[in-house]
Amino acid sequence: MRKQWKKIxxxxxxxxxxxxxxxxxxxxxxxxxxxxxPSGSSVVSETGFxxxxxxxxxxxxxRIAPANGPFKDMPVFQDYEKMTNVHVxxxxxxxxxxxxxxxxxxASNELPDALYRSGLTQLEATRYGxxxxxxxxxxxxxxxxxxxxxLMDEYPEIRSGITTPEGHIYAIPxxxxxxxxxxxxxxxxxxxxxxxxxQMPETTxxxxxxxxxxxxxxxxxxxxxxxxxMTARAGTPGQGLPIVNLMxxxxxxxxxxxxxxxxxxxxxxxxxxxxxxxxxxQYLNKLYKEKLLDPQLFSQTEAQYLxxxxxxxxxxxxxxxxxxxxxxxxxxxGMAPPAGPHGDRLQAQASPxxxxxxxxxxxxxxxxPELTMRWIDYFYSDEGSTMLxxxxxxxxxxxxxxxxxxxxxxxxxxxxxxxxxxxAGGGAPHLIDDHVASFINPPxxxxxxxxxxxxxxxxxxxxxxxxxxTAQKVNELRNDIDKYYxxxxxxxxxxxxxxxxxxxxxxxxxxxxxxxxxxxxxxxYDTMKK
Amino acid sequence: MKSALDQAEAVQGAAAAAVRLTPRRGRLLREMAKRxxxxxxxxxxIGWYLLxxxxxxxxxxxxxxxxxxxxxxxASEWVGLDNFHRFFDSYYFxxxxxxxxxxxxxxxxxxxxxxxxxxxxxxxxxxxxxxxxLQNITFIPxxxxxxxxxxxxxxxxxxxxxxxxxxxxxxxxxPIRFLEDASxxxxxxxxxxxxxxxxxxxxxxxxxLSGVNPQLYEAAKMDGASxxxxxxxxxLPGIVPVIVIMLILDIGHFMDIGFExxxxxxxxxNIEASDVISTFVYTTGIQKGExxxxxxxxxxxxxxxxxxxxxxxRFARKVSETSLW
Numbered sequence: 001m002r003k004q005w006k007k008i009x010x011x012x013x014x015x016x017x018x019x020x021x022x023x024x025x026x027x028x029x030x031x032x033x034x035x036x037x038p039s040g041s042s043v044v045s046e047t048g049f050x051x052x053x054x055x056x057x058x059x060x061x062x063r064i065a066p067a068n069g070p071f072k073d074m075p076v077f078q079d080y081e082k083m084t085n086v087h088v089x090x091x092x093x094x095x096x097x098x099x100x101x102x103x104x105x106x107a108s109n110e111l112p113d114a115l116y117r118s119g120l121t122q123l124e125a126t127r128y129g130x131x132x133x134x135x136x137x138x139x140x141x142x143x144x145x146x147x148x149x150x151l152m153d154e155y156p157e158i159r160s161g162i163t164t165p166e167g168h169i170y171a172i173p174x175x176x177x178x179x180x181x182x183x184x185x186x187x188x189x190x191x192x193x194x195x196x197x198x199q200m201p202e203t204t205x206x207x208x209x210x211x212x213x214x215x216x217x218x219x220x221x222x223x224x225x226x227x228x229x230m231t232a233r234a235g236t237p238g239q240g241l242p243i244v245n246l247m248x249x250x251x252x253x254x255x256x257x258x259x260x261x262x263x264x265x266x267x268x269x270x271x272x273x274x275x276x277x278x279x280x281x282q283y284l285n286k287l288y289k290e291k292l293l294d295p296q297l298f299s300q301t302e303a304q305y306l307x308x309x310x311x312x313x314x315x316x317x318x319x320x321x322x323x324x325x326x327x328x329x330x331x332x333x334g335m336a337p338p339a340g341p342h343g344d345r346l347q348a349q350a351s352p353x354x355x356x357x358x359x360x361x362x363x364x365x366x367x368x369p370e371l372t373m374r375w376i377d378y379f380y381s382d383e384g385s386t387m388l389x390x391x392x393x394x395x396x397x398x399x400x401x402x403x404x405x406x407x408x409x410x411x412x413x414x415x416x417x418x419x420x421x422x423x424a425g426g427g428a429p430h431l432i433d434d435h436v437a438s439f440i441n442p443p444x445x446x447x448x449x450x451x452x453x454x455x456x457x458x459x460x461x462x463x464x465x466x467x468x469x470t471a472q473k474v475n476e477l478r479n480d481i482d483k484y485y486x487x488x489x490x491x492x493x494x495x496x497x498x499x500x501x502x503x504x505x506x507x508x509x510x511x512x513x514x515x516x517x518x519x520x521x522x523x524x525y526d527t528m529k530k
Numbered sequence: 531m532k533s534a535l536d537q538a539e540a541v542q543g544a545a546a547a548a549v550r551l552t553p554r555r556g557r558l559l560r561e562m563a564k565r566x567x568x569x570x571x572x573x574x575x576i577g578w579y580l581l582x583x584x585x586x587x588x589x590x591x592x593x594x595x596x597x598x599x600x601x602x603x604x605a606s607e608w609v610g611l612d613n614f615h616r617f618f619d620s621y622y623f624x625x626x627x628x629x630x631x632x633x634x635x636x637x638x639x640x641x642x643x644x645x646x647x648x649x650x651x652x653x654x655x656x657x658x659x660x661x662x663x664l665q666n667i668t669f670i671p672x673x674x675x676x677x678x679x680x681x682x683x684x685x686x687x688x689x690x691x692x693x694x695x696x697x698x699x700x701x702x703x704x705p706i707r708f709l710e711d712a713s714x715x716x717x718x719x720x721x722x723x724x725x726x727x728x729x730x731x732x733x734x735x736x737x738x739l740s741g742v743n744p745q746l747y748e749a750a751k752m753d754g755a756s757x758x759x760x761x762x763x764x765x766l767p768g769i770v771p772v773i774v775i776m777l778i779l780d781i782g783h784f785m786d787i788g789f790e791x792x793x794x795x796x797x798x799x800n801i802e803a804s805d806v807i808s809t810f811v812y813t814t815g816i817q818k819g820e821x822x823x824x825x826x827x828x829x830x831x832x833x834x835x836x837x838x839x840x841x842x843x844r845f846a847r848k849v850s851e852t853s854l855w
Contacts, residue, residue, distance in 0.1 A: 103819045107599045124819065131600035229535070237798065237813075295689065298799055301712060343692055479814065480621055490798035 007084060014374055023330040044371040045146075050085035051374050058372060059112040061105060063119065064092040065425020067418030074420050075391040086375055086387040087122075088262040090116070095425065104287040113366035120171045120358025122463060123471045129170030130468040134361050135369060142228060144370050145377035147384075151175055151431065156289050158354045160528065161462035173513055174356030175380065180441045182253045182351040183456075185448035186335040187325075192219035192227075203339045204250050204283060207316075211292040214315040230287065230316040231294035240482070241489055243284060243297060248344030249337050250454070257521055258352075258463025260485075266529065268522040270514055272485050273493040273506040278499065279341060280400045281492040288493050298490055322439045323447075334448020337455050347455045352462035359429035377428035388428065389436050405438045464524035476518045484512060538824040593826040613826035620733075622810065633792075634784050637720050642780065644726045646773060649722070649735030650761055668729025680794040683722060684709065719795065719819075729843065734776065735769055741767035774852040780843045781831075783834040807831050814835040 023483045036505065042091065044052055062071060069091040071077055077491040081087050091112060104119060105111060106128055120128075128134045141148055152159045155177070162169050176182050178338040193200065193210070196217050201207040209231035213219075220227055233242040243365045253271050262423040271277050294497035305506045309324040309522075314333055324327050358375050362369050378384035390404045392395035397404045410416060423432075434441075441449075466474055488505055491497035562569050586622025588603070593613055595606040611844060643690035647666060654659040669677075686692050687708040695705040708714045746764045753764065789808040796804045806826060 003543075100816045103816060109599050109602075127598075127819075128600075134602050281571060295707070325573070372605045392715060475818075476616070479820075484621065487798050487801055490826065491802075494710070494799055496799060508621065 011119050016379060019300065029130065044374060049083050051371055052085050052368075055085050055087060055305070056368055056371060058114060058366070058368065058375070059088055059089045059091065060114045060116040061091045061093065061102070061112040061118065062422070063095055063098045064115040065095050067415070068422060069419035069425040071422065074422065075315055075396065076388045076421065079387065080378070080394065084375060084493065086371065088375075102231065103459050107383075108301040109133070113247060113359045113363060113365040113368075114372050115363070117359055117422060118171075118361060119356070119427050120361055122357060122465060123356050123475050125361065126164055126466065126468050126471045127372070129164065132364055134168060134170040135364055136326070136368070137373065138163070138167065138169045138363060140369055140373040141172075141360075143170065144373040147380035148172065148175075149429075151380060155353050157462060161352060161354045162357070164465045164466070165467045165527075171358040171361040172376065172429055173354035173413075174354060174359040174427060174429050174432070176351065176355040178432050178434055178437050179440060180449040181320060181432050181437070182353075182355055182448065183347060183452055184320050184349055185445065185452065186246070186337065187317055187319065187322075187332045187448065188335040189214070189312075189315045189331055190221070190333040191204055191331040195219050195221075195304060200335065201338050202336075204341065207290070207338045208283075208287070211315060215290075215292060219315075220313060226313060228294050228314045229292045230307060231300075231305065231314055232297060232318050233302070234296075234298055234300050237486070241486055242318070243493070244489055245278070245349045247284065248277075248280060249285070250340035250344055251276050251349035252340065252342055252344035252346070253277060253280060253348060254457055255348045256348075256457070256461045257525065258461075259521065261521060262508055263461070263525065266525070268518060268525050270518045270521065272481070273509045273514065274445075278343075278502055280501060282433065285494045285499075289495055298494065300330075301318070320445075322442065322444050323440065329444055333444075334451040335502050336451040345455050346457060347452045348457070350456060352460060354462065355432075356427045356429070357463075359427055376429060379428075381431070382433070382435045384429045385433070385436045389421050389432075389439075390428050396420055397496070403438055404436065420487065422442075459526070461528065464521070464528060466520070466524065469491060470520060474520055477513055477520075481509065481512045481514055481517065484508065532748070545555040581731065583612060590825065590829060592822050593829045595822055597825075609822075613823045615831065616823060617827050625802070625805055626807050626810055628802060630785055630808075633716055633719065633788070633806060636716060637723060637788075638780060638784075641722055641724045641727070642777065644724055646730035646735055646769075649726055649732040649739060649769075650765055652732065652736055653765060654737045654757065655724040656759065665729060665732070669724045669733065670729070671710065672730035674726070676790045676794065678721060679726060680791060683718065687718070707799075709795065710797060712800045712803040715795070715800040719788065719792065723791075732775075734772060737763060738769040763829040770850065771852040774846050774850050775854065778839070778854050779840055780838050783837070784838050785831050 022196055034398040040152075065070065071088075071092060077088060077090075100118075102115070102120075102124075106124075111133060125134065129136065141152070155175075158173065158175060159169075162171065164170070164175055186209075188200070191212055192198075196213050196219055198205070198210055198213060201210045214227050215225070218225065218227070234245060235242045248255065248260075252262070253260070253274075254265045257268070258274050260270055262271050273476050284293065288295075294300070294308075301309075302450070305317075306324045308315055309319065310327065311330045312325075316335070322332070337347050362372050366372055366440060381386050386404050390406065393399070393404075394407075395412050397406050399405075406417065422432065423426045432440075461474075465471075488497060492499065555744075569634055592606065594608060594610060595603075596612075597603065597606045601607075650663045653663065653667055654789050662846040673680075689707050690694050699705055706714070708718060712732055742765060745767070746747055747760055750760050750764050788809055789809075789812070792806055792813060793809050798810060808831070811824045811827050811831075814820050817829075843853050843855065
């Protein structure tokens with residue numbers, strides 16, 4: 001009896017241990033590899049509304065941000081359904097864990113008709129496109145997406161940024177022609193500057209001195225040393241350190257090709273192991289050590305960071321808009337990038353016009369790809385974007401000189417704005433231009449952007465599209481290198497790693513084949529130039 | 531000596547079994563027919579194992595393939611040991627292995643004896659009421675979810691608002707950023723694990739202790755054994771078989787404990803000490819979609835686990851006559 005019990009016990013134990021490895025696979029469904037769409041195209045009308053005479057339901061997978069309400073309650077989707085005769089059934093996955101849910105959709109091959117606000121990476125688009133799970137969209141765009149096509153003709157970099165070397169487009173980006181929506185402004189507490197009789201900092205040394213004064217001279221006048229001289233987002237692991245991206249320009253470190261890359265004389269240089277980068281990390285380390293940088297810089301949540309913006313107890317921080325500190329907005333003003341020790345003055349951090357890559361994609365199970373393309377295209381017009389961003393006229397917004405503004409009544413309800421629009425939380429597939437920017441680009445933000453404008457790089461190359469094999473290689477290299485760079489930079493800044501180890505850091509980057517990665521980017525750049 | 535005897539017995543048994551093979555099988559069937567209702571009940575767990583434990587083993591083959599979801603498991607291209615090579619050559623290989631090993635080893639060294647000690651204490655406390663109270667207090671934390679536990683850690687250890695650092699500062703020290711310091715990670719992780727689980731794990735020992743023959747205690751008392759002596763010579767030997775079984779069971783989980791908790795506590799500043807195989811599999815495999823690569827890592831992990839288990843079981847059988855099989 002006892003022996004038997006033991007046998008069962010051991011069985012129960014080994015098996016789960018072995019199964020651990022297999023648990024992430026669980027897929028054998030191979031339902032419909034055919035990328036050709038079955039007929040159904042006849043439903044779609046070529047132009048005008050409704051898009052179809054016969055009501056159609058599309059299933060879409062989407063990300064719901066903490067600020068959003070349910071998509072089915074958003075006026076834009078309710079009204080648009082009436083307009084188009086297309087009902088969209090949204091599966092909403094919260095931002096936390098969205099990435100893994102999305103991956104599992106593809107891995108299990110249980111796909112929706114389309115992915116909305118999906119934030120596909122270039123690798124994902126190429127990989128799932130090559131495997132046939134995402135369908136190529138270039139012909140559909142030509143025929144059924146006049147608004148999008150117009151934008152792509154007007155800004156050729158959009159097309160080059162989303163087309164694979166084989167000439168396919170597997171995902172549509174969110175397009176931002178409004179410059180101010182592509183940069184994080186450098187906000188500085190002008191009330192404190194004035195109170196302490198300080199000048200606007202022009203160099204990194206000035207900035208250091210100003211931050212010291214913010215720390216020591218009690219600018220908020222409460223007798224306590226509770227000011228946070230400078231803070232920034234903590235960032236998402238695997239996506240770079242915001243503070244590095246925001247300060248690199250002052251040290252001559254640009255961010256070309258969507259990566260830590262400088263381009264000079266047609267030569268691509270990945271600068272992570274360079275001396276300039278060392279200087280920058282040393283500067284940030286100095287700030288951190290002297291408590292000029294927020295000690296919670298690496299651990300704070302997004303909510304904590306936003307609260308700091310609104311608290312007025314912060315000297316310098318970075319954000320795209322002033323939306324998070326509206327009640328005390330007069331305290332802050334935009335700052336130009338400070339000039340570094342070698343005189344570099346660059347706003348390195350900025351997104352390309354196709355800002356949100358992979359915002360929308362159509363899968364091979366969609367029976368109505370033409371209809372789906374027409375459905376999404378509307379949001380790339382001013383009219384559609386207004387509807388998406390502002391909701392219902394009268395109820396949510398009013399037109400002033402033809403430009404939509406949220407009504408004061410609507411704005412007075414706290415939290416209501418993010419509930420009605422899928423753009424709150426970022427990444428929605430639509431057009432952001434001057435016309436729809438009254439809320440995110442008020443005069444204060446425009447002014448802050450003007451401070452940055454003279455220091456923008458002359459050309460900004462978007463991240464290149466690789467073919468599948470190269471994309472896989474880049475992914476393998478970058479998985480290791482990016483993780484390493486992020487960890488080590490964090491440690492350098494926080495002082496957990498001494499700069500004596502810099503040589504070792506450089507050597508390890510070499511060992512991780514950073515040269516090979518640089519070569520791949522160089523090739524991609526050369527092809528792009530041709 | 532013992533093992534020679536065992537062997538002799540085994541040989542005899544085998545010979546006897548060979549002789550009686552056919553009648554025995556008939557008896558088994560008759561037996562099964564007679565108690566068919568019990569065997570029917572067994573079908574459910576067996577089905578569960580086949581479906582959820584053995585079934586997924588089929589997917590293990592993707593460790594040797596370049597898995598593409600659209601092609602499916604079978605049709606994906608075979609790449610042999612490439613995925614394993616990539617892992618062994620990876621910069622993170624040594625660190626992952628080291629952390630996985632040391633975290634588990636220290637957990638085992640420190641955390642394993644504590645529930646035993648707790649059980650012995652509970653057993654010796656004269657007041658039953660206090661004993662029960664102690665038991666309850668210590669096992670309540672077991673029912674808290676990992677997220678809550680890590681939340682508690684964050685609050686208590688926060689350098690700005692946490693009571694621990696407030697105490698350190700009151701005593702004239704500098705606040706310590708416990709959760710952003712690689713050298714603090716393992717003590718905090720293991721310490722909080724002990725706090726959370728010691729009560730729960732002691733239950734089985736308390737149960738085993740209640741099964742020790744009271745006559746043995748009385749005899750020891752007669753012989754003038756002190757309380758400590760009685761614990762040492764009666765209680766402890768009485769539960770050694772259970773201890774060994776528990777140890778082997780723990781080894782069975784050696785390579786995969788605490789995944790969620792480590793992931794929740796992990797950040798760039800402590801990752802040197804907190805990066806373990808299971809979290810690496812999650813961040814690379816699930817979040818970045820590298821299924822084949824991480825299946826290979828997972829398989830490697832499981833194989834090490836299995837080897838450890840076999841070794842410990844053999845060792846336990848040699849030294850203590852108690853083992854799982």
